[in-house]
Amino acid sequence: MAQPSGKYSYYVESRAGDVSDRPRKFLEAFAAVLEHSSYGIALDAYARVGAKCSRCAASCQLYEATGDPEDIPCLRSELLLRVYRRYFTYGGMLRARLFADFSLTDEYLDRMGEQFYRCTACRRCKLTCPFGVDHGLVTHLARYLLAEVGVIPKALVVSVREQLSGVGNTSAIPPAALRDTCEFLQDELKETYGVDVKFPIDVEGAEHVFFPAVSDYLLEPDTLMGNAAVMHVTGGSWTIGTGNFDGINYGLFYSDRMMERICKRVGAEVRRLKGRKVLVGECGHATRSAWLLPNFLGADAPPVVAFLQYTYRALAAGKLPLKREKIPERLTYHDPCNLARAGKITEEPREILKAISADFVEMTPNRTENYCCGGGGGTVSIDEIRAFRTKKMGKRKADQIRATGAKLVVAPCANCKKQLKEVCEDNGLEDVRIVGLHDLVLKCIDFGSTGGRHAE
Amino acid sequence: MTRRLTALKTVLWLLAGVLGLLTVVRFLRGLGATTALTDTAPWGFWIAFDVMSGVALAAGGFVVAATVYIFGRERYRAFARPAILTAFLGYAAVAVGLLYDLGLPWHILNPVAHPQHHSVLFEVAMCVMLYLTVLFLEFSPVILEHPRLQRPLLVRIHHALKKVTIPLVIAGIVLSTLHQSSLGSLFLIAPYRLHPLWYSPYIWVLFFTSAVALGLAMVISESFFSAWLFGHKPRRELLANLGRAASFVLLLYVALRLGDLAARGQLARALEPTGHAALFWLELGVSALLPALLLQLPRVRSASGGLFGSAALIVFGMIGYRFDVCIVAFARPEDMPYFPSWMEIAVSVGIVAAAMIVFVFFVEHLRVYPPERLPSDPCAERAGTVNSRLSTLDAPPGPETVRPLLVGPAAAPRRYSLALVLGASLAVALLPATALFGEQVQRTPVAAPRMLDVLRLPASGRPAALVLPGDLELRTAGLGPRPALLAASRPERRGSVAEGDPGLPGGHTQGEPVRALLLDADRDGRTVLFAHDAHVERAGGETSCGRCHHQNLPFDRASSCGSCHADMFLVSDTFRHQRHVERLGGNASCTGCHDGAEGAKTRAKARACDDCHRDMVVADSVVAPRAGGLDGHAVGYMDAVHGLCVSCHEREVAARPGELPDTLADCGTCHGREDPGRLRRQGPYLPHSARRAQGLSTLDPRPSTRGPRAAPGPYRVGARPAE
Amino acid sequence: MQAWLEWARGPAFVFSFVFLLLGLLRHVALTAWEVAHVWRRAGDKKLPLGKLLRTTFLWLLPLTRLRNRFWFGLTSFVFHIAILVVPVFLAGHVALWARGLGLSWPAVPNAVADVLTLVAVVTAVLLLAQRVFSRATRSLSRFQDYALLPLIAVPFATGFLMMHPGSNPFDYQATFFVHVMSANLIFVLTPLTKLSHMVLMPSTQLVAELAWHWPVDSGSAVGRALGKEGDPV
Amino acid sequence: MTAAKAILNDTTRCTGCEKCVSACKRENGLAKDLPRRWKLRIDDLSSTRFTTIQRREDGRPVRRMCLHCLEPACVSACIVGALQKRPDGPVIYDGDRCMGCRYCMMACPFGIPRYEWEQPVPYVRKCILCYHRLDQGKLPACVEACPEKATIFGDRDQLLAEAERRIRDQPARYRNTVFGRDEVGGTSVLYVSDLDLGFLSWKPDLEAQALPDLTWAALGKVPTIVLTMGGLMTGAWWLIGRRNKLAAEAAAAKEQETAAPAVKPKTGEKS
Incomplete structure (x- = not known):
């Protein structure tokens, strides 16, 4: 049963037994995680060499908005590093003996719980840290450990629970409903464009197994139709599995344990369908979780293709017939952190947009240095902190969009779309429309006389 | 328990760090730089401890092996594995220690290639080599038991080894008997050096008997120590039996020792009030008499403290016996005593520490002790289960009681490498200069200069002179203010500035009092007034300070003058530097012979003698x-x-x-x-230590061989053109 | 004083210097060992090595990253140049190296060294000032962040005084002692504090990347260790 | 084989000019003597000085060098045979064999062998009686250099006779003994002197017994010990093992009578 805990700005499910003795449990979890994962190597380096130069402060949109020193990435990371130093290094142990060093208390954990969910783990600060300290990694780890003592925003845990022990996906869509939706979308496409685009379901041996953010089935049918249309015109071999058709992985936001379980379900579904590749829909964190698949499945994990990459390759290979007329409105592109920060997917969407748009403008800064939408790290689904998300975290983003003058913002990420819509609503940008990339691609595809199917 | 082990291992790694650094120094700089050994003490701490005592301390292996395997005392089987492991590591430590002691350790296998069977040492070497192999074979089944080594070939070897256990044990006992006794026989060849209280034609019997007792004592102490370390209960009743056996062996040893003295008619010597007699009784008392009597008392035997204490007495006493024979009672000149350098001791301790690290490693990974004797599995620390680590969190709940944890694969290396680094750094800091920079020629010992008041005579147009009030003017000429040179210091005049002193030369009635440095580096009474200003000026102004003061040369104990004026203290028969300086006009003359106003005034930069002394080597000179x-x-x-x-x-x-x-x-x-x-004109050069020992302390004015200082007279310089 | 100075220049210096070298070597060795260990266990063996190398190299040239906090970055860069050049290339120190190690190399002119020494002291003060007066850094700083800067300035200041004894109001030997001992202290502290970045810096990017490469089943292993295997979500 | 050669030193003739020392140094390419920690006196025997003039209290010079014993303790002690006694007299040294144990230095009753402590790769150094010169038919360098004929070289028998002749001719000038005739089994360097030469060895009044014999008295027992110990141990093992086995069998039989499961004892096998 959900109840507002009052301690945090978000709702937390408190389970009996976890409430007492939290510091001890936290440290136990810390010990276990250090033993069985690889965070130790980074923590050790960070705990040793942090320069405390505050360069990260200048790159953090949260600190820029609030001006509260507590929001400086380095200081936030120090919350966890201090625990690490105190309990897991010889120097810390010695200092604790010699001086009255700090000890881990409930209040301290509460402070961590609040701070680490203010951070969206966008990892923009890593770029400016002279020592390459990955504050996103620290946030990731801290949330993992906090989750082990029960500090998880309810919104996140509910999603995962739905996925792992509920219907099987975060939006609780039963397979039958999925089939219905797909048929509906097929009809829709037929109706609008007059082409017979298939949504192949449970086709064994398809090259790509499709994992979109499952919310797209409910909220973003255009994106899905765009995806299907691209597959249709390029003749791609793909399928949607009824066993698991959800690319969302909220484990990435609070627990490696959950992430592992979800990723293993993805792996199992691909194996069941004898697919060869994981095709991720337009979603940042789903793509990043998929990229992490080898961590959980080992070296024989299926390769991952993001839909943006697929479409771009098709375009570059000339397999994507486009109409002559381009989209006239001024549009801009928002780089989802999870796709762009490491420099992995930045150029592909731009190339596509240039092909279909008449008035494409860049935000500044962009690509790897783009600001986060403000709802990263899963915070977008925590509705009770909407004011914080849109007014503080999203302020910088709203300014950016305003500066471009674009009326159309392309955000190839389910979370970003939701967050950006709210940001625009709350920051007086009601006339700005947030769309997915494939929504636009769909409009521009030239299905032609052959029904669009490319000569094979 | 785990903490005790961790603490011990940390200390052991620290000692290993010391050993590691000393290893580098030992092999880079040689024995002279690292040991206190001399030609009259060619065997020192390393032989006495690492070899003589090390071999004896490892005697537990063959004693226990005999007890269990030959005499069928199955009750003692639990002691066999640790004793054999201790013996194996002990002998390995002996071999390693020997590598440090040998001058040419890479020739260590030469005895095999070039045997010389008349040498006792050859027999010892062969026995130790073979016994080390036997011990390895005896112990290897414990290694081969390891679950990860269950490969067909290894299993077959394991079975084969088990079959030859008894022959191996018998070979081990025979070899041990031989070399334990032969270590004593080594000294048979030195009847004129080893003191009669220790020298005996039957010294090898004494060595063997004492080794048996020592072996038993080692098993007892080792059991108590590992019980303390790994937290299991020692088997006290069995150990008490061993103690009783040791006591009988010790009594036999005492009887043999005293009987031998009596038979050689040397007993009276032991009763004389000499240092050697006292040492003899002390050693015999600690090593044998006292523990033998103590262990005869059932009350002592049944108490852990009594048993362990008696065993410790035997161990220390018997080590003392080896030291006495090898070092203390071995004759050497009285004025050249031997006391080991700290590096020798540290190397030995380090080798023991390294052996203990290996011992603990084996205990942690192999079944050295029967499993039922270990209440908790020591392998658990490395087993990787977090739960076992978390057992350190056994305190009652609450954040204050959360004890620190160290996890992750690097935790242990991190701790022990820090200890290692710390040990090595400490060791290098303690190294003497010779070990760091190599053996160097002894340099003149230097005393710090003293500041005193002198007079500077005003001079118009010519450089000022520094004068000790009341003394003669020290000649200056030519190039500027000069340091003045005194033939002999005049202690009674030091520090007194008398204005208008009638002794002032050159008709001066007063000088400007200034402070100057009086350098008398080796306190031999011949001092130099050091004109600091002149040096500053000549060496290039203020920034030149670094040239002298920044010769912050670590460990430079010699005169800082000598580092430029490198040859100022060299002894030479004919060339009297002092005399030249006096004759040629004090320090002003430096540049007369040495090239250049600046830079070091070394022999390398000096004119050749015959440059001035043209008539010294005439064409037909003989x-x-x-x-x-x-x-x-x-x-x-x-x-x-x-x-x-x-x-x-x-x-x-x-x-x-x-x-x-x-x-x-x-x-x-x-x-x-x-x-x-x-013919003996003059004693040959003696180093200062010897001079001091002979009452010719360098702090006293050196007995002059020069006679009173001659007044500076005209010096005829052969064919040198007149200036 | 003479004896203390001898001690500081002798055993104390040798200890600190060897501790510095071995301590840094230990960091390098441990990092290499840990990297190898993590790499061996990692489920995902793909590393963007080229990109890591490029990032690392770019960060080793701090001038390329002056964008935010320009003055801070510039001061820091100059400070690093000064404190690296002077101790190694000062003529007096070169003489020391030659004496102690038997190795010699060209020295910078004393005038240049003087300037760099002053630059080191001034930039140290500036860095401290920036740290104190900037709100963000002030709230970030720990004790060592404040303490190390003046500590590093001490040997430079005293060294300058020693090079110019005419303008040194203090006792020469006392200055010398402080010079040597403060340097010794820095040497000892280097492997133990954030100064160890001098050897860890090149590995930080690699380490940050590797930390995302966990062993297969690390999550379930954690669950097992914590006894939470069967727990509901 | 050549006859055993020897050196006869007449200390009464020695003037202490040290020509022998410089000749020796030149001949053997020895380095300069430097004051060292391990030298009491700089002119003591050392790795850079094979022979020296030792001066007694009254300034009387006595030449000190290796005595080249007829049955050398160092040769018998050397584990690898790096030290060898040649039939013609010299005790020579082979650095390639030496392993640096320094047992020779412990064994020498005269304290002659010296070590190169200052070297990282040290060797034992001592007088080798210029055997390379002997092979060329030359005199040892020191003998050749002596301006006073205080040290002469020849067949040992002849030198002994010469020594006795000198003592006989000038009884007031010499003590009535030839040092080295019998000491530790005789030496190849002989002395006639008016001084008591006990200071040349570790202890005055050396006995005539050769030192290697002392060692051999114990070393010769090795085979006996091996056989005795081996036999004793095997016998003990067999006897005790058999006794235990019989006892166990008896016990087993007894137990079988009482219908209890028999356990075979395992003696002499490793657990």
Whole structure:
């Protein structure tokens, strides 16, 4: 049963037994995680060499908005590093003996719980840290450990629970409903464009197994139709599995344990369908979780293709017939952190947009240095902190969009779309429309006389 | 328990760090730089401890093996594995220690290639080598038991080894008997050096008997120690039996030792009030008499403290016995005693520490102790289960009681490597200069200069002179203010500035009091007034300070003057630097002979003697300057004169045989055949330590061989053009 | 004083210097060992090595990253140049190296060294000032962040005084002692504090990347260790 | 084989001119003597000085060098045979065999062998009686250099006779003993002197017994010990093992009578 805990700005499910003795449990979890994962190597380096130069402060949109020193990435990371130093290094142990060093208390954990969910783990600060300290990694780890003592925003845990022990996906869509939706979308496409685009379901041996953010089935049918249309015109071999058709992985936001379980379900579904590749829909964190698949499945994990990459390759290979007329409105592109920060997917969407748009403008800064939408790290689904998300975290983003003058913002990420819509609503940008990339691609595809199917 | 083990291992790694650094130094710099060994003490701590005591301390292996395997005392089987492991590591430590002690350790296998079977050492070496192999084979089944080594070939070897256990054990016992006793036989060849209280033709019997007792004592102490370390209960009743056996062996040893003395008629010597007699009784008491009597008492035997204490007495006493034979009672000159350098001790301790690290490693990974004796699995620490680590969190709940944890794969390496680094750093900091920079020629010991008041005489147009009030003017000439040189210090005048002192030279009635440094580096009474300003000026102004003061040369104990004026203290018979300085006008003359106003005034930069002394080597001179003499110094007085006279004598005798007596060129012809002692002009050079020992302390004015200082008179410089 | 100075220049210096070298070597060795260990266990063996190398190299040239906090970055860069050049290339120190190690190399002119020494002291003060007066850094700083800067300035200041004894109001030997001992202290502290970045810097990017490469089943292993295997979500 | 050669030193003739020392240094290419920690006196025997003039209290010079014993303790002690006694007298040294154990230095009753402590790769150094010169038919360098004929070289028998002749001719000038005739089994360097030469060895009044014999008295027992110990141990093992086995069998039989499961004892096998 959900109840507002009052301690945090978000709702937390408190389970009996976890409430007492939290510091001890936290440290136990810390010990276990250090033993069985690889965070130790980074923590050790960070705990040793942090320069405390505050360069990260200048790159953090949260600190820029609030001006509260507590929001400086380095200081936030120090919350966890201090625990690490105190309990897991010889120097810390010695200092604790010699001086009255700090000890881990409930209040301290509460402070961590609040701070680490203010951070969206966008990892923009890593770029400016002279020592390459990955504050996103620290946030990731801290949330993992906090989750082990029960500090998880309810919104996140509910999603995962739905996925792992509920219907099987975060939006609780039963397979039958999925089939219905797909048929509906097929009809829709037929109706609008007059082409017979298939949504192949449970086709064994398809090259790509499709994992979109499952919310797209409910909220973003255009994106899905765009995806299907691209597959249709390029003749791609793909399928949607009824066993698991959800690319969302909220484990990435609070627990490696959950992430592992979800990723293993993805792996199992691909194996069941004898697919060869994981095709991720337009979603940042789903793509990043998929990229992490080898961590959980080992070296024989299926390769991952993001839909943006697929479409771009098709375009570059000339397999994507486009109409002559381009989209006239001024549009801009928002780089989802999870796709762009490491420099992995930045150029592909731009190339596509240039092909279909008449008035494409860049935000500044962009690509790897783009600001986060403000709802990263899963915070977008925590509705009770909407004011914080849109007014503080999203302020910088709203300014950016305003500066471009674009009326159309392309955000190839389910979370970003939701967050950006709210940001625009709350920051007086009601006339700005947030769309997915494939929504636009769909409009521009030239299905032609052959029904669009490319000569094979 | 785990903490105790961790703490111990940390200390052991620290000691291993010390060992590691000393290893580098030992092999880079040699024995002289690292040990206190001398030609009269060629065997020191390493032989006495690492080899003599090490072998004896490892005697537990063969004693227990005999008890269990030969005499069928199954009850003691639990002691067999640790005892054999201890023995194996002990012998390995002996071998490693030997590598440090041997001058040419890479020749350690030469005894196999070039056996010399008349040498006791050869027998010892062969036995130790073979026994090390036997011990390895005896112990290897414990290794081969390991679950990860269950490969077909290894399993077959394991079975084969099990079959030959008894032959191996018997071979081990025979070899041990041989070399344990032969370690004593090593000293049979030195009847004139080993004190009669220790020297005995049957010393090898004594060594063997004591080794058996020591072996038993080692098993007892080792059991108690590992029980303390790994937190299991020692088997006290069995150990008490071993103690009783040790006591009987010890009584036998005492009887043999005293009986031997009596038989050789040396018993009376033990009762004389000499240091050696006292040492003899102390050693015998601690090593044998006292523990033997104690262990005869059931009350002592049944108490852990009593048993362990008695065993410890035996161990320390028997080590003492080996030290006495090898070092203390072994004759060497009284003025050249031997006391080990800290590095020798640290290397030995480090080797023991390394052996203990290996021991703990084996205990943690193999079934050295029967499993039921270990209440908790020591392997758990490395087993990787977090739960076992979390057991350190056994305190009651609450954040204050959360004890620190160390997890992750790097936790142990992190701790022990820090200890290692710390140990190595400490060791290098304690190294003497010789070990760091190599053995160097002893330099003149230096005392710090003293500041005192002198007078600067005003001078118009010519450089000022520094004067000790009341003393003669120290000559200055030519180039600027000069440091003044005193023939002998005048203690009674130091520090007194008397204005208008009538002793002032040159008609001056007063000088400007200034402070100057009085350098008397080796306190031999010949001092230099150091004019600091002059040096600053000549060396290039303020920034030149670094040239002298920034010779912050670690470990430089010699005169800082000497680092530029490198040859100022060199002893030479004919060339009297001092005399030249005096004759040529004090320090002003430096540049007269040495090149350049700046830079070091070394011999390398000096003019050759015959540059001035043109008549020294005339065209037909009979003086034959020795070309490239062995020591490279100036020709000594004796050589010079001998070169003058003797070469001519020899030449003439050869030229006119029969005309002149054959003995014309003999020393006795000139020096007096009947009193050769007359030839001794002067004692040869003695190092300062020896000089001090003979009452010729360098802090006293050196007995002058020069006579009173001559007034500076005109010095005729041969063909040198007049200036 | 003489004896203390001898001690500081002798055993104390040798200890600190060897501790510095071995301590840094230990960091390098441990990092290499840990990297190898993580790499061996990692489920995902793909590393963007080229990109890591490029990032690392770019960060080793701090001038390329002056964008935010320009003055801070510039001061820091100059400070690093000064404190690296002077101790190694000062003529007096070169003489020391030659004496102690038997190795010699060209020295910078004393005038240049003087300037760099002053630059080191001034930039140290500036860095401290920036740290104190900037709100963000002030709230970030720990004790060592404040303490290390003046500590590093001490040997430079005293060294300058020693090079110019005419303008040194203090006792020469006392200055010398402080000079040597403060340097010794820095040497000892280097492997133990954030100064160890001098050897860890090149590995930080690699380490940050590797930390995302966990062993297969690390999550379930954690669950097992914590006894939470069967727990509901 | 050549006859055993020897050196005879007449200390009454020695003037202490040290020509022998410099000749020795030149001949053997020895380095300069430097004051060292391990030298009491700089003119003591050392790795850079094979022979020296030792001066007694009254300044009387006595030449000190390796005595080249007829039955050398160092040769018998050397584990690898790096030290060898040649039939013609010299005790020579082979650095390639030496392993640096320094047992020779412990064994020498005269304290002659010296070590190169200052070297990282040290060897034992001592007088080798210029055997390379002997092979060329030359005199040892020191003998050749002595201007006083205080040290002469020749067949040992002849030198002994010469020594006795000198003592006989000038009884007031010499003590009535030839040092080295019998000491530790005799030496190849002999002395006639008016001084008591006990200071040349570790202890005055050396006995005539050769030192290697002392060792051999114990070393010769090795085979006996091996056989005795081996036999005793095997016998003990067999006897005790058999006794235990019989006892166990008896016990087993007894137990079988009482219908209890028999356990075979395992003696002499490793657990």
